[in-house]
Amino acid sequence: MRRVLSVGFAPNAIFVACLWGLIRADGFSGRSRWHEVLPQTPAGLGGTVVGICACAAVLGLLLQPFQVRAVRVLEGYWDRWLSTARLADVLVEYQRRRWQAASEAAQEVDDDGREDRSPADLSLSEQLRDLDAAAERAGENIRQRLARMPPANALMPTALGNALRAGEIRAGERYGLTTLTSWPRIFPQLSQPLAKALAAARDALDTAVNLCYSFLACAATMGFAVYDESDKWWLPAAALAIAGLAYKGAVTAAQAYAQLIHVVYDLHRFDLVKALHYRLPRREDEWELFQRISDDLADQEVTLPYDHGTSGPNERDRCT
Secondary structure, three states: OHHHHHHHHHHHHHHHHHHHHHHHOOOOOOOOOHHHOOOOOHHHHHHHHHHHHHHHHHHHHHHHHHHHHHHHHHHOOOOOOHHHHHHHHHHHHHHHHHHHHHHHHHOOOOOOOOOOOOHHHOOHHHHHHHHHHHHHHOOHHHHHHHHOOOOHHHOOOOHHHHHHHHHHHHHHHOOOOOHHHHHHHHHHHOOHHHHHHHHHHHHHHHHHHHHHHHHHHHHHHHHHHOOOOHHHOHHHHHHHHHHHHHHHHHHHHHHHHHHHHHHHHHHHHHHHHHHOOEOOOOHHHHHHHHHHHHHHHOOOOOOOOEOOOOOOOOHHHHOO
C-alpha cells in the first residue's frame, strides 16, 4: 500500500491538481483568475478532492507498466532516436571528463613498468582495481566520488545512470558474477530484512523519479498556460526547480539502492550457488566458479557438475 501511494498515486495527484487548478483559473484562455480556483462550498471541495484522487489513481494504473522505462530514460538510455543518441554522446563525454578529473585527483600514475594505456584500453576488472587503489590513497570525498561512478568504459550520460550502473557493475563483478544476469536468480534467496530494505530503497528511487516527471509536466503545463503573464512566470520556474530537487533525490536514492545491491552479493552469493545445485567453492576457486556460472547464465553452454547432496569441501574449507 505504501508503494501504491508514494510511487503511483502522490506524483500523479500533484500533476492532476495542477492541471485542474489551471483549468479552474481559466489559465489557457487568457488572463488567469486564481481567486476562482478553490470551490466555494464544502460539497464542491469534496467533489474536487474525490475527482482529483480518482483521476490520479487511474493515471497511476495506466503508467505503472512503464515504471522501469521511466527510470531508464532518466538513466540515459537514449539510443532509440538519433537526436537523443547524439545528446547522449555529448553528455557521456562530459561524464568521462569528470571521471578523469576525479581519477587524477585521487591518484598519480605510478611508473611500475605497466604500459601506459587509456581507460578505453583497460579491461573492466583492471579499471575497478585502479579505482579501488585510487580510493585507498585518496581523501574521503574523492573516494566517495569514485565509488559513485562506474569505470570510464561504462559511463552513462546522467548522474542517475552512473549511480545505478556503478552498483550493477561493482556488486557482482567483484566476485566474477555478471550482475544483470545473476540478479533475477539471487533475488529470491534474500533474507527478509534485506529484502525489505531493498524494497524500501527501490520505492524511494521510483517515488523520486515519478516526482521529477510530475513536476516537469507541471512546469511545461504552467509554462504553456501563463506564457503571456510575466508576473506568473515564477510558477513554472518553481516547478522546474522542484523537479531538479526530485532528480537529485533520485540520484541519492539510487546510490543507497546500489549499496544494498553490494550487500546482497556480499551475503547471498553462495546461496545462489546452492540454489543452482553447484558445489560450494574454496576461496581460491571462487572467482573461477562465478565466472563459469555467469557464462552458463548467458547461455554459453558451460556445463558445471551438480551437487545435490553434501559432497564437496567440508564446512571449514567452505569458509576459508
